[in-house]
Amino acid sequence: MKDVAELNRIGFTLAAGWLLIVLGCGETVYQPAKQSRPPTPIPTVAAAPTRTPPEMKPKVKKDSDLVSLAEVDPTIQVDLRLVGSNHPFGRAFYRDNIAYLRFGTAKKLKRAQEDLRKQGLGLKIWDAYRPFAVQVAMFEAAGGNGNWVSDPYRTSGKKTHVRAVAVDCTLVDTEGNELPMPTAYLDFAGGAKKMKHAYNDLPADVLANRQKLKETMIACGMEPYQGEWWHYQDEAWANYPILTMDDFPEIHRALLVEELLKQAHPNH
Numbered sequence: 001m002k003d004v005a006e007l008n009r010i011g012f013t014l015a016a017g018w019l020l021i022v023l024g025c026g027e028t029v030y031q032p033a034k035q036s037r038p039p040t041p042i043p044t045v046a047a048a049p050t051r052t053p054p055e056m057k058p059k060v061k062k063d064s065d066l067v068s069l070a071e072v073d074p075t076i077q078v079d080l081r082l083v084g085s086n087h088p089f090g091r092a093f094y095r096d097n098i099a100y101l102r103f104g105t106a107k108k109l110k111r112a113q114e115d116l117r118k119q120g121l122g123l124k125i126w127d128a129y130r131p132f133a134v135q136v137a138m139f140e141a142a143g144g145n146g147n148w149v150s151d152p153y154r155t156s157g158k159k160t161h162v163r164a165v166a167v168d169c170t171l172v173d174t175e176g177n178e179l180p181m182p183t184a185y186l187d188f189a190g191g192a193k194k195m196k197h198a199y200n201d202l203p204a205d206v207l208a209n210r211q212k213l214k215e216t217m218i219a220c221g222m223e224p225y226q227g228e229w230w231h232y233q234d235e236a237w238a239n240y241p242i243l244t245m246d247d248f249p250e251i252h253r254a255l256l257v258e259e260l261l262k263q264a265h266p267n268h
């Protein structure tokens with residue numbers, strides 16, 4: 001029995017030794033946790049540029065767009081005579097006092113206005129874009145007199161009002177008073193002679209005012225019409241086609257009196 005006990009004691013000692021060795025090796029197993037490193041900085045990501053949704057982007061205007069002159073230069077006076085009946089044709093053609101023009105032409109008038117303002121003057125617009133239906137109605141109201149209103153059916157002629165590249169205009173002072181000019185607007189008295197640029201039997205100040213308007217407009221890319229001192233058209237008029245009621249329909253609905261709209265679109 002003693003031998004067995006002795007063997008057991010030796011066995012226990014050996015086992016304990018192995019256990020110590022295992023535990024010693026276990027130091028690598030139970031290694032204390034490594035010290036935590038400082039947090040790795042998160043790389044900076046450049047902020048994405050703010051994008052405007054496409055529908056929010058301001059639309060870039062083309063020269064051929066039809067615009068209200070007041071949007072391009074609100075300092076230009078607009079007094080469309082065809083809104084009321086204060087003209088020889090005695091009836092209203094337009095329902096609203098808004099001068100529509102091609103954007104390219106409106107920019108030229110803005111330049112003319114800036115030149116004039118430096119001299120204490122400004123432009124006043126009596127007519128601008130004139131839809132074909134209005135041109136026809138005016139021609140009929142003038143009894144088909146081509147000296148008063150250009151024949152809309154004539155194949156020759158520049159037809160610049162119908163292209164939205166012409167204005168009928170005069171000069172005003174800083175208080176908006178019209179400067180003396182050869183005739184009143186659409187004054188065809190005396191065979192329409194006094195309206196012409198060639199008519200010079202006029203007071204010196206009237207001649208000077210007519211000349212001032214002419215020089216300013218030509219310098220800004222507008223050309224005169226020899227038959228009417230008040231008419232100026234974009235020298236690039238040929239770049240712009242004649243407009244129809246199907247072009248810019250919302251503008252036609254806003255501009256024309258009901259009767260003319262119905263004539264132009266009888267089924268609408």
Ligand SMILES: [Zn+2]
Binds near residue numbers: 166167168228230232
């Ligand atoms: Zn005109």
